[in-house]
Amino acid sequence: MSLNPVVESVTARIIERSKVSRRRYLALMERNRAKGVLRPKLACGNLAHAIAASSPDKPDLMRPTGTNIGVITTYNDMLSAHQPYGRYPEQIKLFAREVGATAQVAGGAPAMCDGVTQGQEGMELSLFSRDVIAMSTAVGLSHGMFEGVALLGICDKIVPGLLMGALRFGHLPAMLIPAGPMPSGLPNKEKQRIRQLYVQGKVGQDELMEAENASYHSPGTCTFYGTANTNQMMVEIMGLMMPDSAFINPNTKLRQAMTRSGIHRLAEIGLNGEDVRPLAHCVDEKAIVNAAVGLLATGGSTNHSIHLPAIARAAGILIDWEDISRLSSAVPLITRVYPSGSEDVNAFNRVGGMPTVIAELTRAGMLHKDILTVSRGGFSDYARRASLEGDEIVYTHAKPSTDTDILRDVATPFRPDGGMRLMTGNLGRAIYKSSAIAPEHLTVEAPARVFQDQHDVITAYQNGELERDVVVVVRFQGPEANGMPELHKLTPTLGVLQDRGFKVALLTDGRMSGASGKVPAAIHVGPEAQVGGPIARVRDGDMIRVCAVTGQIEALVDAAEWESRKPVAPPLPALGTGRELFALMRSVHDPAEAGGSAMLAQMDRVIEAVGDDIH
Ligand SMILES: O=C(O)[C@H](O)[C@@H](O)[C@H](O)[C@H](O)COP(=O)(O)O
Numbered sequence: 098m099s100l101n102p103v104v105e106s107v108t109a110r111i112i113e114r115s116k117v118s119r120r121r122y123l124a125l126m127e128r129n130r131a132k133g134v135l136r137p138k139l140a141c142g143n144l145a146h147a148i149a150a151s152s153p154d155k156p157d158l159m160r161p162t163g164t165n166i167g168v169i170t171t172y173n174d175m176l177s178a179h180q181p182y183g184r185y186p187e188q189i190k191l192f193a194r195e196v197g198a199t200a201q202v203a204g205g206a207p208a209m210c211d212g213v214t215q216g217q218e219g220m221e222l223s224l225f226s227r228d229v230i231a232m233s234t235a236v237g238l239s240h241g242m243f244e245g246v247a248l249l250g251i252c253d254k255i256v257p258g259l260l261m262g263a264l265r266f267g268h269l270p271a272m273l274i275p276a277g278p279m280p281s282g283l284p285n286k287e288k289q290r291i292r293q294l295y296v297q298g299k300v301g302q303d304e305l306m307e308a309e310n311a312s313y314h315s316p317g318t319c320t321f322y323g324t325a326n327t328n329q330m331m332v333e334i335m336g337l338m339m340p341d342s343a344f345i346n347p348n349t350k351l352r353q354a355m356t357r358s359g360i361h362r363l364a365e366i367g368l369n370g371e372d373v374r375p376l377a378h379c380v381d382e383k384a385i386v387n388a389a390v391g392l393l394a395t396g397g398s399t400n401h402s403i404h405l406p407a408i409a410r411a412a413g414i415l416i417d418w419e420d421i422s423r424l425s426s427a428v429p430l431i432t433r434v435y436p437s438g439s440e441d442v443n444a445f446n447r448v449g450g451m452p453t454v455i456a457e458l459t460r461a462g463m464l465h466k467d468i469l470t471v472s473r474g475g476f477s478d479y480a481r482r483a484s485l486e487g488d489e490i491v492y493t494h495a496k497p498s499t500d501t502d503i504l505r506d507v508a509t510p511f512r513p514d515g516g517m518r519l520m521t522g523n524l525g526r527a528i529y530k531s532s533a534i535a536p537e538h539l540t541v542e543a544p545a546r547v548f549q550d551q552h553d554v555i556t557a558y559q560n561g562e563l564e565r566d567v568v569v570v571v572r573f574q575g576p577e578a579n580g581m582p583e584l585h586k587l588t589p590t591l592g593v594l595q596d597r598g599f600k601v602a603l604l605t606d607g608r609m610s611g612a613s614g615k616v617p618a619a620i621h622v623g624p625e626a627q628v629g630g631p632i633a634r635v636r637d638g639d640m641i642r643v644c645a646v647t648g649q650i651e652a653l654v655d656a657a658e659w660e661s662r663k664p665v666a667p668p669l670p671a672l673g674t675g676r677e678l679f680a681l682m683r684s685v686h687d688p689a690e691a692g693g694s695a696m697l698a699q700m701d702r703v704i705e706a707v708g709d710d711i712h
């Protein structure tokens with residue numbers, strides 16, 4: 098099947114828009130390769146420091162012709178998904194030695210668990226922690242000791258941050274090394290039901306705690322299709338991890354075999370390997386479009402409407418929400434995984450998983466087949482299912498889905514269009530995830546109730562003030578205001594109101610979790626309230642229309658009255674829990690649609706100043 102014309106035209110539009118920035122990016126990566134810091138150029142003192150503690154690998158590390166893999170690890174015990182990484186570096190060193198290579202931990206990067214910080218002050222550090230991760234990745238790789246990079250990360254801001262940092266060392270080949278989802282526990286839908294019972298006072302804290310522990314019960318990624326698992330999908334469909342490696346559970350033989358084969362392959366594609374594949378050439382416009390297509394076809398996290406533009410920017414590629422919306426009009430929704438469906442990622446993987454998704458979308462002409470991947474055979478390798486025969490991984494062609502309630506073919510999709518769209522109107526621009534919304538809720542027109550703090554919404558509910566059709570407006574939640582937190586704690590409360598038959602929608606310049614689902618939400622509204630955006634003009638009682646059918650976010654207020662209104666003044670910045678440390682980033686960031694990064698906003702200024710005078 099030839100390439101879908103919308104995919105083709107959006108790709109062409111992105112290539113055209115990115116011509117200058119992509120040219121400069123590739124020139125800088127060539128400068129890094131030709132004149133940058135690489136192991137053979139280190140002085141004796143530099144090298145001695147780098148290998149002082151690295152017996153028994155010292156002799157190999159002294160050989161400039163070998164392959165030394167730099168590991169960036171984001172291990173900590175806060176993220177169940179990252180807990181398995183604690184043992185990975187020692188395993189990776191062993192696997193590297195098996196093929197005459199070496200590995201060293203180049204550095205670590207922080208990782209925030211958005212589940213631990215959800216509804217807490219720490220969530221206000223979450224989005225900008227992605228920049229900290231990118232810069233930490235750069236600090237590790239700046240040692241210049243490496244011919245290849247192994248990135249250990251899975252969750253929300255971590256994979257985007259790792260890629261943003263590693264792409265600035267795009268002259269080096271790199272690979273994401275996943276660790277996989279935890280085995281299924283209490284079903285996500287049942288967890289959500291018990292949360293709603295708790296909100297209504299029908300179950301107590303002990304029952305809620307028991308349900309939460311039964312849902313989040315062991316090492317591995319949470320099993321809903323949120324931002325973390327959307328990351329895994331995205332990295333796999335970009336060909337930046339080994340084929341069919343995203344959704345294998347931790348602590349299994351296949352998982353360990355996949356890590357081993359990844360490290361062996363990384364030695365082959367490293368700068369001194371026989372099949373060099375620099376990250377800068379793997380992440381091109383077509384790979385970015387493949388990621389966007391995967392996001393839409395699988396009903397992935399709304400956070401990727403921010404992360405994908407940021408990752409693309411780090412590779413000199415410019416995408417916007419119009420690109421995503423245009424693709425969404427052509428890309429069918431072919432998976433339903435919680436919150437868009439009832440089943441979890443383990444079930445998704447069981448019924449066919451990424452190989453079946455990639456095979457199906459490729460067959461339908463929805464994906465670029467000619468992208469450079471870390472796998473030897475190229476993109477077609479990713480339409481293959483991995484299994485173990487003894488200790489060896491064998492690949493077989495992907496099979497059709499075995500459960501069409503979870504995964505379908507393109508000819509019989511859940512929806513003819515993707516799970517996400519751009520919303521516009523007199524309230525600005527926003528993103529709306531439609532894949533998890535029942536058809537009867539796609540248009541909500543109701544009076545506004547305005548808040549400036551998510552916790553006040555729950556208080557208003559508890560005081561019985563929201564028992565009606567309502568558009569809950571939560572503003573001053575943008576990157577400039579307080580770091581653009583997720584407001585996912587509102588989901589159970591708004592879900593209760595919706596279940597009672599009220600027309601309910603959320604409108605916010607903040608974010609929602611990839612795990613948020615059933616309640617209509619127009620999010621990432623820009624310009625944000627903090628910079629005087631129109632959302633700062635909304636008053637209690639204004640009729641607001643949130644319509645995913647027409648793509649509209651509209652304050653139904655007399656035009657002259659609307660134009661005459663002044664934006665309300667911002668609240669004072671919040672201090673405590675380290676939030677004051679991030680004031681720097683809140684003052685210089687890009688808007689959400691351009692990726693919401695403070696680091697990239699400033700980077701682009703210096704790149705613009707240097708222009709083509711790269712040397
Ligand atoms: O974007 C995401 O996918 C979320 O940030 C997710 O990583 C977060 O952890 C949720 O908050 C978990 O869901 P609960 O908060 O419902 O447990």
Ligand code: SF4
Pocket residue numbers: 175176177178179209210211212213252253317318319323325326
């Ligand atoms: S998926 Fe979310 S809640 Fe689960 S470990 Fe990752 S960041 Fe934490």
